[in-house]
Amino acid sequence: MQLQVAHGPAQQCAILRPAAAGLYGAVVLALALCQPARGADTVQRLVIGTPAGLPGYELVDDNQLKISDPYKKAFTDCIASRLNAGFVWQSLPTKRVLQMLEAGEIDMAYPMGFTEERAASLLPSSPAWQNPDVLVSLHAVDMRDLHLRLAARLGSPQHADYLAEGYARVTGVYAYEELAGLLERAQVDVVIVPRSVYAEQKALWPPKAMVTAGKPRASGFYLNKDDPKKLQKPLNAAIARCKDASSSR
Structure with missing residues (x-):
């Protein structure tokens, strides 16, 4: 077209x-x-x-x-x-x-x-x-566990929201491209991104990554x-x- x-x-x-x-x-x-x-x-x-x-x-x-x-x-x-x-x-x-x-x-x-x-x-x-959050992980997780290690982009709604919810560790990165590496190296349990960002960067995620729906947004x-x-x-x-x-x- x-x-x-x-x-x-x-x-x-x-x-x-x-x-x-x-x-x-x-x-x-x-x-x-x-x-x-x-x-x-x-x-x-x-x-x-x-x-x-x-x-x-x-x-x-x-x-x-x-x-x-x-x-x-x-x-x-x-x-x-x-x-x-x-x-x-x-x-x-x-x-x-x-x-x-x-x-x-x-x-x-x-x-x-x-x-x-x-x-x-x-x-x-x-x-x-509508551009809801998605949760990307290498294994099933229970988001009620506040000890989970999360990661999101600094300044993003995802980073701010999950920090406010009391999770012990929410790592912030400057670039979305850094998130897949953190997950692949098992430095975090869950990466949280907008659905559109996940789709744009699909090639970067680990092959066995699991994707589940997050918050509507x-x-x-x-x-x-x-x-x-x-x-x-x-x-x-x-x-x-x-x-x-x-x-x-």
């Missing part, structure tokens, strides 16, 4: 070439129908922080974000079109992204897993999609708590519109 994206603040919807066909064809065709929610004379520049090193997302030239999943790429472009916005991306450690958003130095953070801790100081959007955007640019309402409307378009697939 060949996917074209029109590159203008008011033209961010994905367009499927007529000869193309594939799994995401209906999604992209539907998203191509979306129109800017604001007039062309009100184009806005929005600075968005994204977690550095997140599998499937890569900052490229001109502060643009390369998204490997065609559906998520089309969805993100649809959001930009509905907001009539030019997105300028900054790729930074998760903790820094959240700090800058809270300080008003950036406009939004995306994609971000939702947590109660983050919601206390930031404003979440409507959920963009929604993902989407975060805004500054005060919402100085009044983005929450149009952003949530854009999310609803772009999700409705994708449901036709």
